[in-house]
Amino acid sequence: MFEIESISSNSLEDFITASFCYNILIIEDAVFSLNFKTYISSGKTMLLIGPNQIFSWISSVSQVIDIVKFDGEIYNSYFNERCTLLQGILSDDKFYMINNQCIMEEVIHIIDRMKSFHIGKSETYDIGQLYLRLIISFIFNDGTAEVINCKYSDRKSVICFQNLVESFFSENKQVSFYAAKFGMPI
Structure with a gap:
């Protein structure tokens, strides 16, 4: 399962991620909270957030946010092929924040292509998985991704x-x- 949507940041007040769903959010110059801790992003930023997270938009400036939602099956298949343990890489107390502008341009381009092909429909599912794997590989192979502990006490x-x-x-x-x-x- 995966889907892409563009939504207004105003509708992300206390957005709780599903227990089976990973989320990639593209934001810009934002103040947000994750599990009741406040964070600030500067420039275009990509967030990779795991299941069971509580995300709130705090910035006073509204923007349209692209959200790519996908299930653990796609995420797990990426790691299983590389013999890497998924446990602890993206748990309910961590998220990834990527500010590398070169990576951001590539990811935004991929997401735009996914939207233009209406990826997420059953006939484009395999292509969508390839695009998602590409985005995930950008995140984990970039070396500049910031892993942030956001555990709510x-x-x-x-x-x-x-x-x-x-x-x-x-x-x-x-x-x-x-x-x-x-x-x-x-």
Whole structure:
């Protein structure tokens, strides 16, 4: 599975990545948070974010962001062919930030080609996998990719909150209900 979408940064408020999905985001001069830690990017920047991440757009300036979403099967196949262990390379406490402008130009060009060919449809799936592998190889072979530890120190609370919401999703509960469960004033 993979898909490409261009969305407004305003709609990325508390964007939670799926448990099976990796995400490549192309941003420019941005302030964002990942797992409640704030980061600043300068110039065109590519982020590779793993599953179960909480991404929030903080910058006051809105922009259109390209997001490439793909499942772990594509990611794993890249590493299995190279006899490299996936464990720990991109876990829920790390992400990759790439600012190398030469790499960025190539990746943006590849993503534009993927969009123009409507890659993600079933008839273009194999071509899309090749393009994604090319992007992933740029990230891991570049040597300038910054690996950032973004582990949220109180991840247990986030998981408890997710479980609470899942338990009561069919009922109309007020914010005060959830706040009371965590002993928080509203």
